[in-house]
Amino acid sequence: MSQKDAAQTTIVSHDEKLEKLEGEAVQVERSWQTPAQIQHRFDTLRDLSDEQMTALNKKVLKKIDWRLMPCLTLMFLMNYLDRINVSNARLAGLQEDLNMSDTVWNAGISTFYVGYLIGQLPGNLILAKANPSKFLPIIMLAWSAATICMPAMKSGAGFCIVRFVIGLCEAPFFPGITLITSSWYNKQENPTRMAIWHAGNTISNIISGFLAAGILEHMGGIGGMKSWQWFFLIEGIASIAVAVVAFFVLPDWPHNSKCLSEEEKEMAQYRVLVSNGGVDEGVGGTWDGLKSAVADPFTWYFCGMHFALITAQSFKDFFPSILKTFGFDKMTTYLVQAPPYAIAYMAACGLAWTSGRFQESCYHIVVPIIAAAAGCAMLISTMNVGARYFGIILLISGTYSGLNLQLSWETTLVPAPKSKKAALIAIANCISQTSHWFSPYFFPRSQEPFYRLGGGLIIAGCVLTCLLSGGIVLRAKKLNKKLDEAEGYTAHSGNERGWRYVY
Template structure:
């Protein structure tokens, strides 16, 4: 027995057992590293099972979070059809201002929130901001004047700002680039469900008017806020931070997920460094996507905030308007998921975005060109089915084409943040004085959607040309993706999407 064994109080047998276990652990670590290095090992059947397992453990709860988020920010549209404006002494553009003040604070929170989420953990940070906006929503039901409503809306924007860019980045931690679109589409489809459920819930909740001395609109805010707080209470234990710590995955599955991501991300840097933040701020392509996004988010928020008002202007009652706003959102939900699935299958984004923009433009033209309620109502279906699918598709397209985890997190936050400034514009798109035809509002949305359509076409053509240029350089050097070694990739790991082996998603 050695002095070390005596000092540790271990027998020779115990020491041998410890050494054996240590060696076994070391061998497992090496094998795991080798597996990651050698690439994915699952066949198509097992890969499908793995993806479904991740989907069921990740996507539904994230979708619930966004459903509550979108419900809480847009339920003011349904509250307006109750007695909100009269009770708070609102007149003129007061309602439009109440809508608009939400968005600057929402945008201001997005980049800092994504950085905090990366520096802490997704489960903790998402639970914190969710509790915050649930509390703001609940307190909004207790406001007694217009000033209180404005303060509550600003606080709500500050708390909600981190959810969408945070979850968008979070999804990229689990899925390959051409698998993200469908998951983001399912996640964002919750916004369409929020529009559908919002109308149904509002119709029922407003019947509580007078209970506890509160108006119907107050109960809309309070009950939906309490529901959000409840879900926030369990979020920390339901959200899995990363594949490395996911308890629902086996060790073999964790290794496979890491291998798939490593192969897809082509060895680009994943660590945090300020250099990658500046890389995002200097990338002109992200700014083009920001313009595309504001052109889509402006009609997105215009529809979500004013659809009950638009339907009411067709000649329907308040109650019927709330119910008639449901079917377009159901159609939009189907279009969003179907579009995400098709884009992932085709490994294309730009062409789909162009097509959806064109669909929305037709819908807005139907709204602006006639006063026939039937034609206008069909137009609402086309606008929802054209605009909503482009939100997750746009952020997936931009995220697919940003190399490196930190740059991607910042780039997505820039993308979503600037796009959400469209909410400020949307707040003034439909003014009461311009009803019931709302020529200026519909015309504005035709213009912004057309801008997004042509910029999407430009990006599609540019990225295709850039891929062809990089392919041509490789051909001159007799290189292929298979002959490009891991050492060669590592040498370019800090270049992000400017690395010679990176190819853009079209």
């Protein structure tokens, strides 16, 4: 019997044991292979030495990093800038110019996320079968075109409609780049790479403040347009330029990327298979993946956790308005938005690196979230500007680090098949966006300067995040114990321990 046939026989026996232990599909999927067995599956890799495999792995990783990370970071920067631009435009008179009450304004913020909710699941399921180099730039062109239409708004109804369309077009993007990142990188690399493109989030908040200072303060009246109209127009045009570049730079999936040689494609697939324990990402159809995700309790744990983290970040749509209560002038209010996000990005990268290095997620999320809750408490309990600004730094750093690590954690615990992972990411992101339906109503201007109603909502999100993190750890430990029993593994058995759930 060949080595490959022997490996397959071992896997079948392993699957039968798992089926007897627990009938859940999530358990049956966890058949595993050693790196040597996975290497034997690829024609161009099976005869390479360990030194050759290491050198090829470094070459492929470097090529992926340079093709994928800058492109995704820049795309996400424009995506997030498009989401938050209305916050600064509000300070420049958008709400007053369109004669919108606070209720209509909040409705417009909420309708964006209604479109976001509708488009996420179908969008990510389509992406799992499509080519990212075409699909992602196309949806970016769509939301950019809608952004360019925003200067033509004349009423609150128009504001709500345009924001709904933008949300619908943007919907597949965030879960999509989460999916593509987890499909190219292994579980050690994934947290750091997600933190890198999350820089787009951080940079967009920094840039938004500087753009607001430059455009909203100096371009009003040029060409007969108000400053906020120029704000949307310039951002939309810049986003279109990025989308065009992405058509030529963004790679597809590891098995069909045109920027890699055949040997490099197989190494890219090998790297992820080793991380997944040998489970092929391509196994199963779209609906199989959806049904498997719905049946997996991890999906609902991460849905709740993502919802809690988005709720804890509910301040972001009102960040300039919150900073305005510090007593700064308008120009200073625009500019002081940058430092907290720069600090948050450095914290996120550091935590992501140590999380991947030590393969630990729970405490890397819970500790910063506790710090975020403490920061929120400072923000809503004192008028001391220094204390409130420090609280803002803790709040942003904790919640943004938590969300980044939650995304990498869910794709590590449910790494394959790709259709299931795509469904899990989209479902979790869909449900989390429902927070935006009600959270804007917790930040009315009547709550200035403390916004204590919103602060209470943020703290509740932080507490729920901690509770669900503990629940995920308990389930992972339970499943690891059953996998140990199925394989006859103990500390003294001498058996090789296979793929396990990381927590």
